[in-house]
Amino acid sequence: MSRYEKAPLELAGLKTVSLYERGGKVKIADFARPYEKGSGIVGLLGSLPRILAGDSFRGVVDDLRSAREYDRAMIWGLGGHVIKCGLAPVLIDLMRRGYATTFAMNGAAAIHDLEIALAGYTSEDVEAVLPDGRFGSAEETGREMWAALSPEMGLGEALGKRALAAPHAEYSLLAQAYEAGVPVTVHVAIGTDTPHTHPAADPAALGVATHRDFRLLCASIVDMNIGGVYLNCGSAVVMPEVFLKAVSAVRNLGHELTRFTTVNLDFLQHYRPTVNVVQRPHAQSGGHGYAITGHHELMIPLLAATLIEREK
Numbered sequence: 001m002s003r004y005e006k007a008p009l010e011l012a013g014l015k016t017v018s019l020y021e022r023g024g025k026v027k028i029a030d031f032a033r034p035y036e037k038g039s040g041i042v043g044l045l046g047s048l049p050r051i052l053a054g055d056s057f058r059g060v061v062d063d064l065r066s067a068r069e070y071d072r073a074m075i076w077g078l079g080g081h082v083i084k085c086g087l088a089p090v091l092i093d094l095m096r097r098g099y100a101t102t103f104a105m106n107g108a109a110a111i112h113d114l115e116i117a118l119a120g121y122t123s124e125d126v127e128a129v130l131p132d133g134r135f136g137s138a139e140e141t142g143r144e145m146w147a148a149l150s151p152e153m154g155l156g157e158a159l160g161k162r163a164l165a166a167p168h169a170e171y172s173l174l175a176q177a178y179e180a181g182v183p184v185t186v187h188v189a190i191g192t193d194t195p196h197t198h199p200a201a202d203p204a205a206l207g208v209a210t211h212r213d214f215r216l217l218c219a220s221i222v223d224m225n226i227g228g229v230y231l232n233c234g235s236a237v238v239m240p241e242v243f244l245k246a247v248s249a250v251r252n253l254g255h256e257l258t259r260f261t262t263v264n265l266d267f268l269q270h271y272r273p274t275v276n277v278v279q280r281p282h283a284q285s286g287g288h289g290y291a292i293t294g295h296h297e298l299m300i301p302l303l304a305a306t307l308i309e310r311e312k
Contacts, residue, residue, distance in 0.1 A: 026051060041309040056290040061306050063229050063261040063288065064099055072260075073101045073223035077243060079234030080108025084123050085297040088113060088173040090304050095182055099307055102220040103156070103177055106238040107188035110159055110174065111195060115141055117163035117172035135194075142198025149205045154213035156184030183220060185213035187242045218246045224260040231263040232277045234296055240276035247281050258285040265292045265299055
């Protein structure tokens with residue numbers, strides 16, 4: 001016999017409804033289809049379920065294609081991991097195909113890209129060099145970055161010009177975008193990037209350069225109105241915060257900014273990208289916000305391949 005004073009609730013009088021009247025959000029018409037051998041990327045896209053991420057991925061592809069067709073801004077916000085994973089050639093190709101009108105990087109992405117241009121490699125073994133303080137002390141990285149700064153350019157343009165003269169410029173997003181005349185903006189927080197400790201550091205010049213880039217990003221965001229796309233790839237804090245402030249500044253200055261698309265593409269869905277990129281920018285303004293979860297080294301090439309295969 002139970003010692004409890006409270007007896008379980010009797011459910012005999014519960015009112016049921018017909019399954020056929022109730023309906024459901026998930027329908028067999030939306031199910032995935034088995035992949036057909038030889039159908040390629042387009043066939044793979046068509047085989048995905050029209051549910052959750054499957055439908056979101058299609059939405060991102062369709063909105064990027066529409067943005068290119070109607071000459072709207074397509075801005076790629078990049079964290080360092082995207083460059084470290086070797087994806088610059090994919091992004092460079094998308095840029096040349098018209099799927100990128102601006103690249104916005106955090107400091108880490110720019111530094112990794114500059115090192116690739118200079119040496120053909122990047123990303124030191126932190127655990128091996130941190131104990132004796134060698135981490136972040138590469139001479140050429142700091143020297144070339146600080147020498148690149150110019151009062152007439154933002155940080156992204158200045159680094160792109162410098163990278164274009166480097167031995168491995170063909171693999172540098174900074175260099176290739178500079179050569180193509182596609183804006184690159186770089187948004188830094190002092191102390192977050194290794195060259196900030198270099199003896200040649202000029203924080204005043206850095207502040208001027210990155211603030212110019214913030215204003216340039218704002219100008220690019222103006223062109224997102226009605227049909228533009230912003231993709232946040234691999235930045236959990238800096239780029240989502242920069243993007244939200246830029247959106248607010250653009251609207252504050254009287255520019256209409258409605259019915260655009262935002263995407264957060266990362267292997268984890270963090271708080272700031274979710275609210276600052278996917279959700280908040282669309283409050284009372286329409287448009288779509290998508291969250292695509294997956295490793296950059298898989299998802300960005302897949303997205304690029306799908307765009308290429310669906311070109312007219």
